[in-house]
Amino acid sequence: MNISKKILLLCVPFLLAACGSAPKQVATKVNSKPKHVARSVKPVRISHIDRDQGAQELMLHSMSLIGTPYRYGGSDTSTGFDCSGMIQFVYQNALGVALPRTARDMAAASRPIDPSRLKTGDLVFFNTGGSSKYSHVGLYIGNGEFIHAPSRKGVIRTEKMSNPYFAKRFIGAHTFFN
Template identity: 45%
Template sequence: MHRVILIPLLMSCALAQAAPTEEEGAVGHDDMTQLLEERGVISRLGSQLKLARSNVGEKASDLVMSAMGFLGVPYRYGGNSADTGFDCSGLVRAVFEQSVGKILPRRADEQAAATQAIDRSELKPGDLVFFNTMRRAFSHVGIYVGDGKFIHAPRTGASVRVEDMRISYWQTRFNGARRVPLPGGDTTASR
């Protein structure tokens, strides 16, 4: 029991160090990779980041790296920026807009409606994962990063972090997976 609690706690504490400070400003893909390496995030999350880099297209890799740049940003209901904080759908919207230029709807249920349903077994980094956390379908969203993990803005008092969707809490609330279509018929998960 202690191990189950300790691992996520240590992971979230370590990940909180990954958010860029105001002095660091906006960073590009290569700069973000270097920043994450310097802060030890890449070594801690090695398997899912390696998976994102090697098994998916450049767009998905950029998207996952962009999302990782927001680790540690505080949750804020209705929030849609790193400066003020994010809620779940605000994080997803910001990541997609900044990394691939796709503007998604604002709410999680609207994001589900605007994307292509896929089977859980088809998940690739960059896909969206939806959960029923408020007694209604598609009330929470995150971005799949690989190896059964997703990045999201969980709740008030918490920060953007990576969690394992195979733990009981997320498994019982899983609503479905979606793939985001991009201009030209491409998707974020395309190779």
């Protein structure tokens, strides 16, 4: 075995260990009790795009994805999407706006709004029993409906906000628009 293969074999365990070692939370001590502090997420505010025109673009891009398969961790049309991957993809492709990757971080980067003020292009968050309060996200498309990538039934589809499953788990509306 040549020297470069030996070096590669020695490095592989360290590279693999590094992949899973990035901390998601930092533990700090406050009054001798551990407190978990989430990593900071920069706010995203859209003020350079006309709200109505941006909303229309978001809706059109998201509707073109209906029927695309669900895939955990997915973020493109060739392999499928999970809920936050779909939102991230639509905002990037429709408006050129980069969003955080997870539903939790999208909630942190956006601005909460009263659900009665929901407009097309806003985000709707749900607690579907995941490890985070914000375990599912959809894009509001108007008329009491949203589009999302659910793991159940496996494809991107629209849903009514009044659907009993989602109505019971709805935890908030947010926007990136000013």
